[in-house]
Amino acid sequence: MRQQDQDAMRRAIELARAQHGRTGENPSVGCVLISADGRRLSEGATGDGGRPHAEQLALTLFEGKLPPGTTAYVTLEPCRERSTGEASCSHRLIEAGVAKVFVAVMDRHPKGAGGKAAIEAAGIEIETGFLEEEAAFLYEDFFASLD
């Protein structure tokens, strides 16, 4: 595991932790975008009440086109579908041209799950379960609410 990857995911976890408990029924997610040469391009966490989503915010805050080779670090599997009718986070990451995605925890919500498959189908590398044990606390209540 590269130190840079761990640092970026830990930053995403920190962002999600700061919003934990503030996102209503939606889980709190953190997203960090890092360029191929290691610069932090943008970041975001799920907004108060659950929207915007973390990836959506991080991508919106970055003005312009992402440089080639950008990696996204996300604490939860990027959603496959939105209940708001907006573009999903997996779709947004694909459209933005990210080169690789690291995910800590896989989503179990019917609209969240499936983002990994969509990203893979677009030919983008995705590594899941990355620092999962450090991010798991963020989703315990959310997953329990789905049972």
Ligand SMILES: Nc1c(N[C@@H]2O[C@H](COP(=O)(O)O)[C@@H](O)[C@H]2O)[nH]c(=O)[nH]c1=O
């Ligand atoms: N908050 C959050 C996610 N939340 C996941 O997306 C699902 C649909 O969300 P919504 O359309 O807002 O109702 C939600 O039930 C949950 O599984 N996903 C993400 O990629 N990033 C985020 O920041």
